[in-house]
Amino acid sequence: GAGVSQSPSNKVTEKGKDVELRCDPISGHTALYWYRQSLGQGLEFLIYFQGNSAPDKSGLPSDRFSAERTGGSVSTLTIQRTQQEDSAVYLCASSADRERGGYTFGSGTRLTVV
Amino acid sequence: AQSVTQLGSHVSVSEGALVLLRCNYSSSVPPYLFWYVQYPNQGLQLLLKYTSAATLVKGINGFEAEFKKSETSFHLTKPSAHMSDAAEYFCAAYNQGGKLIFGQGTELSVKP
Numbered sequence: 001g002a003g004v005s006q007s008p009s010n011k012v013t014e015k016g017k018d019v020e021l022r023c024d025p026i027s028g029h030t031a032l033y034w035y036r037q038s039l040g041q042g043l044e045f046l047i048y049f050q051g052n053s054a055p056d057k058s059g060l061p062s063d064r065f066s067a068e069r070t071g072g073s074v075s076t077l078t079i080q081r082t083q084q085e086d087s088a089v090y091l092c093a094s095s096a097d098r099e100r101g102g103y104t105f106g107s108g109t110r111l112t113v114v
Numbered sequence: 115a116q117s118v119t120q121l122g123s124h125v126s127v128s129e130g131a132l133v134l135l136r137c138n139y140s141s142s143v144p145p146y147l148f149w150y151v152q153y154p155n156q157g158l159q160l161l162l163k164y165t166s167a168a169t170l171v172k173g174i175n176g177f178e179a180e181f182k183k184s185e186t187s188f189h190l191t192k193p194s195a196h197m198s199d200a201a202e203y204f205c206a207a208y209n210q211g212g213k214l215i216f217g218q219g220t221e222l223s224v225k226p
Contacts, residue, residue: 004157033213042218043158043204050212091157100146100165100208105157 002026004106006092012112013082021077021109025094032075033095033103034067038088046090049075082113116141118207120217128225133177133192135220137205140186145207147188148214149179152202161203164188175199200224 005024013019025032034046045059049069069075079086089110093103121136146165150158162173169181179190205217
């Protein structure tokens, strides 16, 4: 597609439920990133996929968070047993291998845990 | 560890006034540096980037930033603010770790 697509755009879930957030990157972009944006907290790195390499999971805040990228394209971020502190905007970005930081971001998924 | 610091979480200017948003980075090796803008309920959009070519970088919407190695700074400026510039601005650095490290963001308000 022309841009990075994220779905859903908004998600309200009950505490303790699992949620899946989807990211469809720009076709041909080998790198895919997930960030979390909380109110007043800036952007927090979560996980990074680069081609067929093992993902960099160093930013995942707990073992309740996981992500996968199937076929080098679509990625799903899963949060298990959601907590209220998980409420945030989850942003996905992709980039071509050589763009060194020139990411294209999606519009994000706003997650609210009630 | 790489870090990016933006001075001032909120900056307010009058329409037509100079915009100056401050960013400092910490790294022993000058990284690639970026400014992104985020309008309400939207994702981040790249404004400009420094990749070790010219130290003065021009971006979209009349913004520019100057890389100063001696000050480890990459401040964003615009000579004359417009109402449409009201948004949140993020400075970011990319290094050999393969990912962008973002500052905390600065919210720019423009008064008529």
